[in-house]
Amino acid sequence: MQIASLRSPRRRIAGVLATSAVALLTVSGCSVANTTQSESASPDTLRIVLPQEPPTLEPCDASLTATGVVVRSNITEPLIERNPTTGELQPLLASGWKQVEPNVWRFTTVSGVKFSNGATFDAEDAAFSIKRTFNGAIGCDVNGYVFDDSKTEVNVVDPNTVEVRTEAPDPILPLRLSFIEMVPRTTDPDAKVRQPIGTGPYMVDFWDSGQRIALKANPNYHGDAPQFNRAIYQWRGEGSVRAAMVTNDEADLATSLGPEDGAGDLGTAYVNNETTALRMQGTDAPLDDIRVREAIAYSINRDGIVDALFQGLGKPAGQLVGKGIVGYNDQVTPTAYDLDHAKKLIDEARADGVPVDRTIRLIGRTGQFPKINETIEAIQFSLSKIGLDVKIEMMDTSGQMQYQTRPFVPGSGPVLLMIMHGNQAGDTQFTLDQYMLSDGYQSTFGTTEYDEEIRKAEALTGDARQNALAQVLADEPTKIRQYAYIAHMEAVLAKSPKVAYQPNSATGDEMRLAEMTHATSSND
Amino acid sequence: MFTFLRRRMFTSLIPLVIVLFGVFFMARLTGDPTNLYLPVSATPDQRAEFAAAHGLDKPIWQQMFDYLSGVIHLDFGESLKTGQEAAGMALKAFPATLQLAFVTLLLSILGSVIIGCWAAYRPNSIADRFSSLLSMTAASVPDFWFAITGIWIFAVVAGWLPTSGTGGVLSWVLPIATLMIRPLGVLTQVVRGAMVSALSAPYVKVARSKGAGDLRVVTHHALRNAAAPALTVAGDLAVGLINGAVVVEAIFGWPGIGKLMIDSILQRDFAVLQAAVLLTAVSIFILNIVIDAGLALLDPRVRDKATV
Numbered sequence: 059m060q061i062a063s064l065r066s067p068r069r070r071i072a073g074v075l076a077t078s079a080v081a082l083l084t085v086s087g088c089s090v091a092n093t094t095q096s097e098s099a100s101p102d103t104l105r106i107v108l109p110q111e112p113p114t115l116e117p118c119d120a121s122l123t124a125t126g127v128v129v130r131s132n133i134t135e136p137l138i139e140r141n142p143t144t145g146e147l148q149p150l151l152a153s154g155w156k157q158v159e160p161n162v163w164r165f166t167t168v169s170g171v172k173f174s175n176g177a178t179f180d181a182e183d184a185a186f187s188i189k190r191t192f193n194g195a196i197g198c199d200v201n202g203y204v205f206d207d208s209k210t211e212v213n214v215v216d217p218n219t220v221e222v223r224t225e226a227p228d229p230i231l232p233l234r235l236s237f238i239e240m241v242p243r244t245t246d247p248d249a250k251v252r253q254p255i256g257t258g259p260y261m262v263d264f265w266d267s268g269q270r271i272a273l274k275a276n277p278n279y280h281g282d283a284p285q286f287n288r289a290i291y292q293w294r295g296e297g298s299v300r301a302a303m304v305t306n307d308e309a310d311l312a313t314s315l316g317p318e319d320g321a322g323d324l325g326t327a328y329v330n331n332e333t334t335a336l337r338m339q340g341t342d343a344p345l346d347d348i349r350v351r352e353a354i355a356y357s358i359n360r361d362g363i364v365d366a367l368f369q370g371l372g373k374p375a376g377q378l379v380g381k382g383i384v385g386y387n388d389q390v391t392p393t394a395y396d397l398d399h400a401k402k403l404i405d406e407a408r409a410d411g412v413p414v415d416r417t418i419r420l421i422g423r424t425g426q427f428p429k430i431n432e433t434i435e436a437i438q439f440s441l442s443k444i445g446l447d448v449k450i451e452m453m454d455t456s457g458q459m460q461y462q463t464r465p466f467v468p469g470s471g472p473v474l475l476m477i478m479h480g481n482q483a484g485d486t487q488f489t490l491d492q493y494m495l496s497d498g499y500q501s502t503f504g505t506t507e508y509d510e511e512i513r514k515a516e517a518l519t520g521d522a523r524q525n526a527l528a529q530v531l532a533d534e535p536t537k538i539r540q541y542a543y544i545a546h547m548e549a550v551l552a553k554s555p556k557v558a559y560q561p562n563s564a565t566g567d568e569m570r571l572a573e574m575t576h577a578t579s580s581n582d
Numbered sequence: 583m584f585t586f587l588r589r590r591m592f593t594s595l596i597p598l599v600i601v602l603f604g605v606f607f608m609a610r611l612t613g614d615p616t617n618l619y620l621p622v623s624a625t626p627d628q629r630a631e632f633a634a635a636h637g638l639d640k641p642i643w644q645q646m647f648d649y650l651s652g653v654i655h656l657d658f659g660e661s662l663k664t665g666q667e668a669a670g671m672a673l674k675a676f677p678a679t680l681q682l683a684f685v686t687l688l689l690s691i692l693g694s695v696i697i698g699c700w701a702a703y704r705p706n707s708i709a710d711r712f713s714s715l716l717s718m719t720a721a722s723v724p725d726f727w728f729a730i731t732g733i734w735i736f737a738v739v740a741g742w743l744p745t746s747g748t749g750g751v752l753s754w755v756l757p758i759a760t761l762m763i764r765p766l767g768v769l770t771q772v773v774r775g776a777m778v779s780a781l782s783a784p785y786v787k788v789a790r791s792k793g794a795g796d797l798r799v800v801t802h803h804a805l806r807n808a809a810a811p812a813l814t815v816a817g818d819l820a821v822g823l824i825n826g827a828v829v830v831e832a833i834f835g836w837p838g839i840g841k842l843m844i845d846s847i848l849q850r851d852f853a854v855l856q857a858a859v860l861l862t863a864v865s866i867f868i869l870n871i872v873i874d875a876g877l878a879l880l881d882p883r884v885r886d887k888a889t890v
Binding site: 268295303457459 | 737
């Protein structure tokens with residue numbers, strides 16, 4: 059009797075489960091699958107897989123790597139662009155530029171260019187874009203990095219001429235303006251946009267947040283139409299998955315790969331202008347003693363790290379900028395790996411009362427570059443051998459940024475921070491202002507004399523500028539020693555055999571889709 | 583039955599309330615979103631403006647009050663990252679997780695019943711050894727290892743399956759297979775254990791003496807009585823699947839609630855994190871009630887014990 063009474067509910071439950079299963083399977087077969095129609099392979103579609111979703115497509119934040127790689131020169135364009143190979147400035151939306159007074163530059167905008175919404179581009183739009191970027195209230199990322207929050211006056215002289223007046227003479231203003239993406243004057247001046255309008259070869263088709271961004275060819279583009287009509291960006295956190303997507307023909311390009319991610323023959327290594335270094339917080343003992351900082355620099359086995367951990371992708375570094383950047387000093391050599399000398403320096407400091415036994419925090423950012431964990435562990439091991447007590451702390455981006463940028467975490471104690479700096483602007487000034495000046499946003503200390511040396515070098519032009527900036531870089535290890543440089547990095551990009559594209563030093567920050575062609579129609 | 587359900591709902595509400603408060607404070611422990619949403623050079627004024635615009639300048643108790651007030655009115659705030667409604671983003675992501683969890687659980691139950699019954703009926707058989715291997719593997723190997731290894735073998739080397747994404751039936755295989763390992767291993771052991779007991783029970787001997795065949799003994803007599811513990815464990819596993827598909831979703835780019843939570847933690851997107859966690863907690867709450875109701879229907883002793 060009891061068994062019989064249980065039969066009915068059991069059957070009901072079984073029925074409900076079965077019905078639910080069918081319903082859910084049906085739903086799952088539709089809803090999730092339907093979201094990916096655009097992913098299907100098509101000869102006219104480029105499929106790109108990135109390590110992370112861009113936080114925004116706002117053009118004035120295009121100096122953020124994750125944003126710039128989608129936006130710059132694809133959706134929007136600047137007045138002037140820097141050739142990543144030669145370092146020369148080239149006209150784009152400005153046909154020419156001239157320094158008419160020591161602190162005034164004039165730019166002639168090109169005619170016949172339209173935005174993707176059909177509006178005509180002219181000097182009024184250029185002035186609007188410049189003002190919006192560095193005099194606006196929307197906190198553009200490019201502002202502090204490129205312009206150091208200096209106030210600038212922008213005037214429209216005529217429909218094809220825009221004039222920029224700076225507080226002090228600025229010899230590299232055209233280079234700075236190469237960071238400002240042109241947007242129509244109808245763009246919201248007070249809020250950041252998610253789907254920008256520009257003059258580039260592509261325009262935003264849709265952004266399915268968390269899933270994918272689709273671009274389509276801009277019908278109003280002023281140049282030659284790109285070979286691929288569409289581009290689909292997706293993102294996967296795992297490098298091995300990104301590489302596998304290309305080898306498995308699910309994507310045409312994958313970026314930010316490590317040598318061990320398995321791209322195989324489809325992987326292409328390229329210099330990406332990034333340099334890794336340990337920033338030593340010289341405001342706290344024992345790091346306030348230059349002998350201790352020197353000892354740390356001597357204890358890093360750069361050759362071993364590059365060979366064993368980076369599998370040869372990179373070069374030991376002796377300065378924070380790489381070859382090709384104005385100011386790069388080719389006479390500077392990486393600090394030698396010398397544990398005996400390092401230990402001697404520590405012993406000397408200890409004898410003078412420096413508290414070298416104090417625990418030092420070694421902070422790294424998870425996933426900042428391939429093998430960062432192993433690199434940090436190798437460094438910790440070396441530092442322990444010279445008698446320093448170092449504790450590793452791995453953080454995510456936000457946590458690590460609290461230690462990387464001002465205002466720094468108060469009372470953090472002695473900190474060794476792993477940084478990776480990429481100077482995509484092409485001039486050492488952008489590095490020095492951020493990382494070397496006493497009050498730089500990412501600098502923990504310095505000296506008045508060294509600041510003065512930096513300022514003097516930055517005011518120069520031509521060969522004198524190159525020589526002075528090179529001297530500043532050469533002086534850093536001897537006069538300040540805030541950094542223990544590790545390596546000039548190289549990156550790996552996986553590329554489908556169907557696509558022809560030659561990555562360059564700017565690829566990580568600015569991947570120009572219009573340069574990608576069908577492999578069969580290319581000499582690549 | 584009504585009294586039983588009312589009591590169960592009341593006791594299950596307590597953790598829900600803890601989650602409601604806990605996620606609020608835990609989210610804020612992850613750090614200040616200003617560092618992510620403003621440029622490195624942002625001035626103190628810009629930082630203050632950002633904080634004021636998002637209510638981050640208020641005392642923590644005031645923020646808590648605003649949050650609770652919003653929840654009561656079903657207003658979960660807006661995403662710092664996208665500006666979209668947080669609740670909308672969570673609701674959009676949730677079905678993908680639910681689908682993945684349900685299909686995984688369904689296949690796990692089917693698989694575990696077949697393997698568990700076979701193993702119990704034929705001790706030391708291949709199925710018995712396979713079930714032991716499954717359970718050991720499930721207990722000792724992490725999800726991400728399965729995921730990466732699966733991608734390498736089936737997507738890269740063999741080329742049979744896509745590496746990730748949601749582009750069709752084949753794209754379900756690796757995420758489900760990865761997620762299935764643990765539930766299948768655990769459930770198989772539970773079914774096997776329950777079936778071993780059931781098959782040696784007196785009523786099975788009676789059924790055999792009356793001439794019932796092997797299949798009928800297993801399916802009509804033993805399995806029914808072994809179902810209750812399996813259902814209890816399956817319920818717990820379902821909760822785990824909804825809550826714990828985070829790694830799998832992140833690796834396979836599955837647009838579910840787990841991936842949304844990870845993204846919102848990394849982006850310090852408090853409103854989205856709170857909405858996602860709360861939605862998951864409510865779903866688990868409902869699921870627990872459904873499981874309890876199912877168990878009470880199956881076994882009157884459960885509801886009698888609870889209502890005493």
